[in-house]
Amino acid sequence: MTEPVFTLSDIVTTVNTGTSEEQQILKNLNLTINKGDFITVIGTNGAGKSTLFNTIAGNIKPASGQILLGTKNITSENDIKRTNYISRVFQDPKMGTAPRMTVAENLLLALNRGRRRKFKPRHLKQQIAKFQELTKQIPNGLSEHLNTPAGNLSGGQRQTLSFLMATLVQPDLLLLDEHTAALDPKTSQELLKLTAKIVEQEQLSCLMITHHLEDALSYGNRTIVLNDGQIQSDLSGEARANLSTTDLLTYFNDLE
Amino acid sequence: MTIIVSAIGQGLLWGVLGLGLFLSFRILDFPDMTVEGTFPMGASVTVICLVHGINPLLATLFAFLAGTLAGLATGLLYTKGKIPILLAGILVMTSLYSINLRILTKANVSLIGKDTIFSSHFLASLPASFDSVVLGVILVVVSICLLAFFLNTELGQAFIATGDNEKMARSLGIQTDRMKILGLMVSNGFIGLAGGLIAQNNGYADISMGIGTIVIGLAAIIIGEVVFGNLSLTARLIAVVIGSIFYRFVILIVLSLGFNANDLKLISAIILAFCLMLPTLRKSLRLNTLFEGGRTK
Ligand SMILES: Nc1ncnc2c1ncn2[C@@H]1O[C@H](COP(=O)(O)OP(=O)(O)OP(=O)(O)O)[C@@H](O)[C@H]1O
Ligand SMILES: [Mg+2]
Numbered sequence: 001m002t003e004p005v006f007t008l009s010d011i012v013t014t015v016n017t018g019t020s021e022e023q024q025i026l027k028n029l030n031l032t033i034n035k036g037d038f039i040t041v042i043g044t045n046g047a048g049k050s051t052l053f054n055t056i057a058g059n060i061k062p063a064s065g066q067i068l069l070g071t072k073n074i075t076s077e078n079d080i081k082r083t084n085y086i087s088r089v090f091q092d093p094k095m096g097t098a099p100r101m102t103v104a105e106n107l108l109l110a111l112n113r114g115r116r117r118k119f120k121p122r123h124l125k126q127q128i129a130k131f132q133e134l135t136k137q138i139p140n141g142l143s144e145h146l147n148t149p150a151g152n153l154s155g156g157q158r159q160t161l162s163f164l165m166a167t168l169v170q171p172d173l174l175l176l177d178e179h180t181a182a183l184d185p186k187t188s189q190e191l192l193k194l195t196a197k198i199v200e201q202e203q204l205s206c207l208m209i210t211h212h213l214e215d216a217l218s219y220g221n222r223t224i225v226l227n228d229g230q231i232q233s234d235l236s237g238e239a240r241a242n243l244s245t246t247d248l249l250t251y252f253n254d255l256e
Numbered sequence: 257m258t259i260i261v262s263a264i265g266q267g268l269l270w271g272v273l274g275l276g277l278f279l280s281f282r283i284l285d286f287p288d289m290t291v292e293g294t295f296p297m298g299a300s301v302t303v304i305c306l307v308h309g310i311n312p313l314l315a316t317l318f319a320f321l322a323g324t325l326a327g328l329a330t331g332l333l334y335t336k337g338k339i340p341i342l343l344a345g346i347l348v349m350t351s352l353y354s355i356n357l358r359i360l361t362k363a364n365v366s367l368i369g370k371d372t373i374f375s376s377h378f379l380a381s382l383p384a385s386f387d388s389v390v391l392g393v394i395l396v397v398v399s400i401c402l403l404a405f406f407l408n409t410e411l412g413q414a415f416i417a418t419g420d421n422e423k424m425a426r427s428l429g430i431q432t433d434r435m436k437i438l439g440l441m442v443s444n445g446f447i448g449l450a451g452g453l454i455a456q457n458n459g460y461a462d463i464s465m466g467i468g469t470i471v472i473g474l475a476a477i478i479i480g481e482v483v484f485g486n487l488s489l490t491a492r493l494i495a496v497v498i499g500s501i502f503y504r505f506v507i508l509i510v511l512s513l514g515f516n517a518n519d520l521k522l523i524s525a526i527i528l529a530f531c532l533m534l535p536t537l538r539k540s541l542r543l544n545t546l547f548e549g550g551r552t553k
Binding site (some may be wrong): 057079080081083084087088090094095096097098099100101105108109110112113114115117118119120121122165 | 405406408409410411412413414416417420421423424425426427428429430431432
């Protein structure tokens with residue numbers, strides 16, 4: 001469990017580069033993600049959590065620093081190539097699904113993640129039974145809507161669909177950006193349980209951003225606190241087990 | 257009677273243009289202005305081929321290929337050159353004007369006395385105007401089958417996803433730039449093909465025959481949507497062609513009311529504007545009980 005799957009070293013990302021508005025978001029950030037790590041990420045609004053994900057997924061090129069997959073340097077690989085081993089659920093439920101395509105069609109697209117799309121029939125019907133079973137895992141009605149355009153789903157249903165799409169083909173690294181924020185409390189817990197189950201079962205490495213301190217402590221094996229573009233604390237093992245949410249809150253307060 | 261048959265024939269041939277436009281304007285959600293240069297390009301290529309005695313089928317196929325090249329140019333300017341799609345289309349459309357003049361060598365070239373796709377024994381034996389209906393049906397059926405097949409392939413689904421939610425498509429590893437280029441090429445291929453067909457039907461190619469083609473193609477798409485409402489993708493392709501025929505009927509009616517043919521472009525623009533405003537009008541006039549369904553997106 002100590003073999004690093006993903007290493008970020010000295011990552012600096014800037015926005016509005018070359019203008020007077022130039023601003024550093026991630027400031028010499030270092031992070032090593034080991035195989036099987038399920039890391040919860042917390043931090044204030046604007047701390048740079050989503051930016052961290054964008055950098056890992058290749059949507060933002062770091063101004064300096066290095067990103068390793070295992071021992072392979074992938075700093076210059078673009079986002080499309082990185083989908084071979086990274087999948088993600090966006091913070092915005094609208095971002096992760098194609099609104100005019102049906103739920104089943106969305107899932108089928110995800111089944112081919114990172115693969116070359118060929119000029120051959122898509123074979124949707126053969127997958128329906130599988131999709132039926134998959135969507136039944138979360139009881140919020142998605143399984144009865146396989147032929148509904150994703151745009152007609154509720155925000156929570158769309159986010160559930162995004163999650164299922166992200167885990168349909170096992171990635172080396174799963175990025176979850178507040179993927180339960182749009183869900184009602186009950187469905188939110190269901191999805192978190194399913195998340196934990198899948199991460200465990202498939203031995204995935206996973207980063208999960210959340211603003212729920214309880215969830216941050218009760219799920220996963222590691223918690224990092226992001227502040228002002230740097231990792232303020234990296235908690236695991238005993239130190240994390242003995243932590244309460246009030247303790248965690250003091251981390252925030254200390255930052256002020 | 258012949259007038260109606262002729263309108264159906266025209267509607268079918270122009271329906272091919274509607275299908276091409278559907279790929280860019282509806283699936284990719286691109287306002288692709290290349291169209292107005294691609295259409296006369298297809299016409300020019302076909303006519304010049306025919307004038308030089310090339311086989312009509314081959315000449316028509318060349319119109320399709322020429323169209324794909326125009327789409328490729330726009331696609332490259334947009335994806336690699338990072339020029340906004342509207343401007344990329346305008347650039348290619350403008351340059352095509354000169355290119356088309358080069359191909360045609362003069363502003364108008366007639367096909368009188370030349371063999372065209374309509375001169376085949378079978379089509380020539382049909383009563384007047386039925387030739388374009390028969391050819392139109394064959395072409396439209398083949399086009400819709402090919403397009404429906406394509407859209408239901410893995411590649412076609414990736415293409416649709418790119419137009420629907422590019423960010424998601426990328427996050428699933430879809431090469432979105434390639435999909436856009438591919439879409440623009442196929443779209444403009446059909447538009448070039450339509451140009452080649454209409455030129456043979458009219459008996460000439462004219463350098464300015466591209467003006468207003470976007471309005472005509474869009475009118476077909478929107479009329480189809482207003483009349484038939486929510487449909488599956490394949491059915492929507494059929495609706496485009498039926499919309500194209502309806503559009504011909506509307507033009508026919510307007511002309512029979514005594515309007516001048518010179519005002520046709522103004523009239524077609526007004527028809528399209530009216531169709532586009534219909535959903536809003538319906539709401540404000542509470543006509544929902546009169547019409548059912550119908551959406552523009
Ligand atoms: N494209 C951009 N241009 C300018 N500033 C940006 C851009 N993207 C992000 N930022 C800034 O970077 C900082 C970090 O943003 P980010 O979205 O990563 O925060 P976050 O930690 O995900 O916050 P939240 O909890 O609200 O989701 C913010 O101050 C934001 O304003
Ligand atoms: Mg965020």
